[in-house]
Structure formats: C-alpha cells, structure tokens
Amino acid sequence: MSARFDPSRLALVDQVGDVLLVRGNLPLVGQDLHFAWKELTAVLPYWVTEGAEFIDVSLIDNVGEGWAFYPEIRAFGLDASKYKPVVWPPYLKFPGWFPRTPVGSGRLVSAPEGVDRQGHVVWWPIEGVPQGEDPKVYLGSPGWDLIGLVESLIDATTSGRKLVVYFHCMNGADRTCALHGAYLMKTKRISCAEALTKVTKATAAGAPNADYQRLMLAYSKTFGWTS
Numbered sequence: 001m002s003a004r005f006d007p008s009r010l011a012l013v014d015q016v017g018d019v020l021l022v023r024g025n026l027p028l029v030g031q032d033l034h035f036a037w038k039e040l041t042a043v044l045p046y047w048v049t050e051g052a053e054f055i056d057v058s059l060i061d062n063v064g065e066g067w068a069f070y071p072e073i074r075a076f077g078l079d080a081s082k083y084k085p086v087v088w089p090p091y092l093k094f095p096g097w098f099p100r101t102p103v104g105s106g107r108l109v110s111a112p113e114g115v116d117r118q119g120h121v122v123w124w125p126i127e128g129v130p131q132g133e134d135p136k137v138y139l140g141s142p143g144w145d146l147i148g149l150v151e152s153l154i155d156a157t158t159s160g161r162k163l164v165v166y167f168h169c170m171n172g173a174d175r176t177c178a179l180h181g182a183y184l185m186k187t188k189r190i191s192c193a194e195a196l197t198k199v200t201k202a203t204a205a206g207a208p209n210a211d212y213q214r215l216m217l218a219y220s221k222t223f224g225w226t227s
Helices: 037-043 067-073 146-157 174-188 192-202 211-221
Strands: 011-016 019-026 053-058 106-111 116-121 161-169
Touching: 011 174, 019 146, 019 174, 053 067, 053 146, 067 116, 146 161, 146 174, 146 211, 161 174, 174 192, 174 211, 192 211
Parallel strands: 019 161, 053 116, 053 161
Antiparallel strands: 011 019, 106 116
C-alpha cells in the first residue's frame, strides 16, 4: 500500500477549449485514503477552474488494488458493494458492464478537505499485451478496449462541457503511460516511437513496461503506424 498521490507524476496531456486532460497516479492521500483534492489543485491551480466538472478515470483493478479502488469510488458517494473483489476482469464478469457509462455521477466529496463539487468516476481498467498473446483482446471490446477508452477521451474534448478529466493507474506509469501515448498517437498523428519518448519524459514515472509498450505498438498498427 505504498502508492499515494505524487505531484511529480502529474502532467497536462492536452487542453481542448474548456477541457483539460490530466494524467497522474493514485489520487488518494492520508491514512484514511481520502481523495487528494487539495494536493491536486495545489500543483497547478488553474487546472481546476471555477465551474468545471471533475471526471476521474480510474484504470486500476478491484482485486489486487481493491484497497485503493474502493476508497476512490466511495469518494463519489458510490455503493462499493456492487463491485465485489472476487469479480475480475469486469468485462467478463459483470453482466452488461459497459465502461463508457460512469460508475456513478453526483458529487465528489473529500471530507477532510471540505470538498463538495460536481463530478463522477469512470472505471475503465486496461491491461498490457503479454508476449505472444493476441493484441485484439486488449485493444477492443469486449476485451479491455483501449481503442474505446481513447475514443471516450476524445469525446470528452468535444462535449462542449467545461471538464477536468484526470486519468490514472496506481503509479502513473504503465497503464497511464500507455493511455497517454495512445491518445497522442490518435490525436496528434505521431508514431509509437515518438509517443513513447514523450510519455516517458512527461513525468517522474518513466517508461511503461514491455507489456504496455506492446499495447502502444499494437494500437499504432490499428491505423497503420508501426514505427
């Protein structure tokens, strides 16, 4: 249970109009694991502007990382009992599970800091591609669906709403790097190699591991970029 919010692992991914895409690591702090609102806004206060809705995109799992997953979704006033820790992976176990649908909407509440604002959490875990396995399982639905996750981020930037979208895994490295890189490849039309360099340098988290580099490369091949 060593992961806590670390500002050195936070970076601005993109700004499109009134929408800010931000990457980082687990947004929880303290012995009680409350939502790190004070710490998030202290890094770059202008990111969380007045009137913006906060969307937390959680890439972590509810089994091995359940100690963090459950406090995170409870910060949004959600019923954690629906997502039992014996259920993994969600796309195979939860009938009708559809990650584009928020786990819940309403208020983000961080009691120790007196935070109460509009927001919701989206649970969309992803996995890297192990050596020798079929990337399709990890790229599309009904698998882990990295393709759909990137599209959901793009949809957020064209929503016409004022949003701060914070996506994260535990350490802001493997899963977060892969999503960051995939988003850059899709929207900025850069190669996998260039995206990997950018995401590696973006924060103190460094480069994603080999499985997630394979995920990025497999994603790049879906639109013909293999470098």
